[in-house]
Amino acid sequence: MTAYDISDFIKDYRQSLLRVFMAFLFLSLCISCKNTAKSVEKIVDTKSTGYQGQAPSPVVPTTNRPVQKQWKGVWTFNNETFFSNDFDGARLNGIAEDGNDHYTIWITAENTPINVSPWYAFKVWTENPREITVKLSYQDSRSRYYPKISRDGLNFKKLDSAQIEILNPGEGDFGINAAPEFVELKLQIGKEPLWISAQELYTSKRVRGWIDSLSVKRFVSNYEIGRSSEKRPMHLMEIKEDATTKKAVMIISRQHPPEVTGFLAMKSFIETLSGESPEAIAFREEFDVFVVPLMNPDGVDNGHWRHNMGGIDLNRDWENFNQPETQSVQNFLNKKSAEGYEFVFGADFHSTWDDIYYPIDSTVTGEKGQIVFDWIDGISNRLPQKQTNIKPSTTIHPTMVSRNYFYVNHNMPAIVFELGDNTPRDFLKEKGKVAAEELMKLLMN
Ligand SMILES: [Zn+2]
Numbered sequence: 378m379t380a381y382d383i384s385d386f387i388k389d390y391r392q393s394l395l396r397v398f399m400a401f402l403f404l405s406l407c408i409s410c411k412n413t414a415k416s417v418e419k420i421v422d423t424k425s426t427g428y429q430g431q432a433p434s435p436v437v438p439t440t441n442r443p444v445q446k447q448w449k450g451v452w453t454f455n456n457e458t459f460f461s462n463d464f465d466g467a468r469l470n471g472i473a474e475d476g477n478d479h480y481t482i483w484i485t486a487e488n489t490p491i492n493v494s495p496w497y498a499f500k501v502w503t504e505n506p507r508e509i510t511v512k513l514s515y516q517d518s519r520s521r522y523y524p525k526i527s528r529d530g531l532n533f534k535k536l537d538s539a540q541i542e543i544l545n546p547g548e549g550d551f552g553i554n555a556a557p558e559f560v561e562l563k564l565q566i567g568k569e570p571l572w573i574s575a576q577e578l579y580t581s582k583r584v585r586g587w588i589d590s591l592s593v594k595r596f597v598s599n600y601e602i603g604r605s606s607e608k609r610p611m612h613l614m615e616i617k618e619d620a621t622t623k624k625a626v627m628i629i630s631r632q633h634p635p636e637v638t639g640f641l642a643m644k645s646f647i648e649t650l651s652g653e654s655p656e657a658i659a660f661r662e663e664f665d666v667f668v669v670p671l672m673n674p675d676g677v678d679n680g681h682w683r684h685n686m687g688g689i690d691l692n693r694d695w696e697n698f699n700q701p702e703t704q705s706v707q708n709f710l711n712k713k714s715a716e717g718y719e720f721v722f723g724a725d726f727h728s729t730w731d732d733i734y735y736p737i738d739s740t741v742t743g744e745k746g747q748i749v750f751d752w753i754d755g756i757s758n759r760l761p762q763k764q765t766n767i768k769p770s771t772t773i774h775p776t777m778v779s780r781n782y783f784y785v786n787h788n789m790p791a792i793v794f795e796l797g798d799n800t801p802r803d804f805l806k807e808k809g810k811v812a813a814e815e816l817m818k819l820l821m822n
Pocket residue numbers: 632633636727728
């Protein structure tokens with residue numbers, strides 16, 4: 378075949394895959410339409426067998442697609458009650474006042490088709506303190522994220538389940554089909570703003586604060602490796618004790634904005650590697666750590682459900698590199714490889730319905746990839762209270778996702794490390810710490 382024949386063939390093949398995927402999506406949505414009453418716990422329900430993982434990702438184009446930017450401002454009702462999305466990380470696309478202190482909120486995605494991760498975040502306050510009811514409704518989605526509230530925008534806690542009413546509970550056993558269509562929140566509002574958010578708010582400014590707080594350490598530095606399309610810096614943190622070291626670990630997080638639990642585990646992981654334990658000190662004599670904690674700063678600050686400002690799922694762009702965020706990491710890794718760095722381990726932190734590991738199958742990676750499986754075993758042995766599934770992948774071409782690119786282009790044993798949306802926060806922290814300790818132990822042996 379000529380080059381043209383081959384490219385047409387690939388295009389046709391990709392389009393057929395996309396059609397099959399869309400048909401599947403439509404069918405899933407139809408199945409989830411009819412609902413009966415179930416308890417509030419359905420929001421956070423997980424089967425004891427654990428999350429079985431997602432099907433292989435379809436190949437999709439990653440050239441820019443239009444994004445609907447949300448209108449930003451304050452909605453005022455009766456001159457006394459105010460809702461705002463005028464802050465980084467917010468998502469609130471419309472409100473209707475229905476009478477009797479009941480409000481319906483409308484949450485839409487930045488563009489479609491899109492993964493069902495309906496992010497929301499807004500503030501509400503009033504001159505007339507009282508209880509109001511707020512119904513959350515979504516564009517082509519259901520209520521995935523359990524609402525968190527905060528009085529300062531920094532410290533969030535789960536809204537008491539007695540304050541949440543489920544409307545149209547999901548009929549499925551797991552995932553979006555188990556989620557309710559709507560939820561109604563009873564909120565005590567006063568003169569000071571109350572934040573309501575899908576997950577804790579970690580905006581680019583807050584992540585920067587964390588990077589700066591670690592960078593006061595002698596062996597931690599940070600610098601820009603590029604800029605997003607809205608010119609937000611792509612910060613890379615470098616943990617480097619010994620100038621002659623040429624072995625490194627590569628860590629990235631938050632390609633997908635709502636995936637805060639993955640970020641929190643990554644944060645604990647990095648704090649452990651840069652800690653003061655004898656193991657960490659010895660480890661840093663042998664290995665450097667490179668971290669991009671916030672891969673999608675535009676998506677995070679704009680309150681996106683999944684995509685960047687180019688309207689693209691960044692974790693589909695590690696083959697074609699059409700987006701500035703993935704390009705910046707590609708350029709960085711190419712530079713480090715050219716400097717003679719050997720990458721001994723890579724991890725990309727995400728969140729999904731429950732904790733799960735997505736390594737590359739050892740039939741593909743052989744001896745080189747064994748460290749990833751030994752590492753998972755080490756973590757599982759130390760945290761037996763949470764049984765976590767492992768779903769190895771045998772497909773690494775096209776590279777498309779970061780893990781495959783890390784392995785194929787930089788010979789790096791790599792994994793997608795997924796944490797559950799509802800995994801308890803103290804457990805996330807512990808898991809990040811144990812994961813770091815087990816990695817140090819393996820690499821030092
Ligand atoms: Zn993700």
